[in-house]
Amino acid sequence: MWTSRSTAHASLSYTKMCFLVNCLKRLKSSQQWLSRQKADPYVEKAKICNYRCRSAFKLLEMNEKTNILTPGLTVIDLGASPGSWTQVAVQKTNADGADPKKPKGSVLAIDKLQIFPIEGAIILNNMDFSTIEAHDKVVKALGDRKVDLVLSDMAPSATGVRELDKDRILGLCYMAIRFAALVTRIDGNLLFKVWDGKEVPILEMDLERFYKSIKILKPQASRSESSEKFILARGFKGIQRPLENGRWG
Structure with missing residues (x-):
């Protein structure tokens, strides 16, 4: 019984870790996208030209x-x-x-x-x-x-x-x-x-x-x-x- 609970706890911890890693990856990707948008002259030009x-x-x-x-x-x-x-x-x-x-x-x-x-x-x-x-x-x-x-x-x-x-x-x-x-x-x-x-x-x-x-x-x-x-x-x-x-x- 103790082994089963321990395994379940380890599995849950691993799932949480994977979730956190994926969240961090998405956050990093979003930050890179925002940085790229700010540095992109065509983004600002589109606003000016109303596109x-x-x-x-x-x-x-x-x-x-x-x-x-x-x-x-x-x-x-x-x-x-x-x-x-x-x-x-x-x-x-x-x-x-x-x-x-x-x-x-x-x-x-x-x-x-x-x-x-x-x-x-x-x-x-x-x-x-x-x-x-x-x-x-x-x-x-x-x-x-x-x-x-x-x-x-x-x-x-x-x-x-x-x-x-x-x-x-x-x-x-x-x-x-x-x-x-x-x-x-x-x-x-x-x-x-x-x-x-x-x-x-x-x-x-x-x-x-x-x-x-x-x-x-x-x-x-x-x-x-x-x-x-x-x-x-x-x-x-x-x-x-x-x-x-x-x-x-």
Whole structure:
């Protein structure tokens, strides 16, 4: 009996110790994040320019090099919350009609999370873009229009397991590609985020079957320690066969 109680006490003490260690790790990680935020010039710049987060400058920089966002275009922003890419898309496509002399574009933002309203954008909250329901709502919102550009700055919540996290973002990439194939006009474009790894060349090969050109972009606004990069697929060729399980048969 004494041995059993002793073992139980030791086990409880070990559990408490593990809990405390994990708490300290999380505290340290939070402190590092706060320090990094304070030292990041893009965080302050986002506040000054009234963007919802610093990621707006990634899209602005990439657009400066590629000119994929112009007045009059129809754009969909996948996984848009909190909405900084949507803000940029609205400005660059003139979706809010701010410049009456330029063509007025259309921007639709979709996310599982809540997105606060953005003037000039159609918001689909609490919506999983990969579902049939979401596709039907997008088609209804766009009417007869096909999409000129699909954007995705999505990334899954990190598990801390590197290979698992890579698999999860790769899955998101293929879902974005599949969605884009269903709504994009011929010669339309797709820009999405991926994490660097050995799977990326395979992803590029898949894209080359359906787009005329593929380009890898790494904006300066991406943090130097981040493995993220962006793939721009231009010139959608259309699809000849039905999509199956997120991949082409």
